[in-house]
Amino acid sequence: MKKRIFVLIFMALILLVFAGCSDANETAEILYNPEIKSDYMEIMTHIVSSFDTNCYFIANKQTGETIIADPGDNAALLIKMLEENELKPVVILLTHAHGDHTGAAEKLRKTFEIPVYAWIDEKANFSGFAVTKNITWLDDENAPLEIAGFSVRIIHTPGHTVGSVCYYVESENVIFSGDTMFRGRSGRTDLATGDLNAMIDSFKNKLYTLSDETIVYPGHGMTTVIGSEKEQSAINEFINTDASERRCIKYVCY
Ligand SMILES: [Zn+2]
Secondary structure (H helix, E strand, O other), rough: OOOHHHHHHHHHHHHHHHHHHHHOOOOOOOOOOOOOOOOEEEEEEEOOOOOOOEEEEEEEEOOOOOEEEOOOOHHHHHHHHHHOOEEEEEOOOOOOOOHHHHOOHHHHHHHHHOOOOEEHHHHHHOOOOHHHHHHHOEEEEEEEEEEOOEEEEEOOOOOOOOOOEEEEHHHOEEEEOOEEEEEEEEOOOOOOOOHHHHHHHHHHHHHHHOOOOOOOEEEEOEEEEHHHHHHOOOHHHHHHOOOOOOOOOOOOOO
């Protein structure tokens, strides 16, 4: 009898320990470099240019049709990778005009005879770049692109530049965020047409309205998820503060 009571007390203690653990995990888990798990979409990351830009191949696993996002440089390598993997490029999506995101766009456009898309407000920032004359301008956030078998929503997220956009594929729960959202912080807002308050609005009113599980593929660095950024992004501290209290730290403005 004594033995049975001892066992019951022991089991109760174990249950209490586990209950304590679950209480400690109330906040969202900060995931390390999360990756898509999908039967339909494969995402290949190529780090290009001297700025270590992430160029993404977003491939339809069934057809091989592929969206190229932000081909910043190294056109010959990107072409080789596309051919070696037997991918069929169908479109180039640009998140914004900066050279480290657009450097190889013209070469790829000509090689594969595919269109290049960017947001219309970014027109001014494209002047001087070779791709200027050959862009199909996007101007409607409510008209998703139907490409490579996916419905791609365009989310206008000014802040890094006035015409920066993110490309969101709801069916696969992924977003390509360019230089708007990075793991742990926003992109810089001190370059031409950058705007700190616009960046804060883009986070608060657009990106943070997506589901916490949405995987973010940024223009530089590791992936993250929206839920993690709500917990850890350096911009959060300033989202609910008055504009006069905001400041710039080094080259990153909040
Ligand atoms: Zn940029």
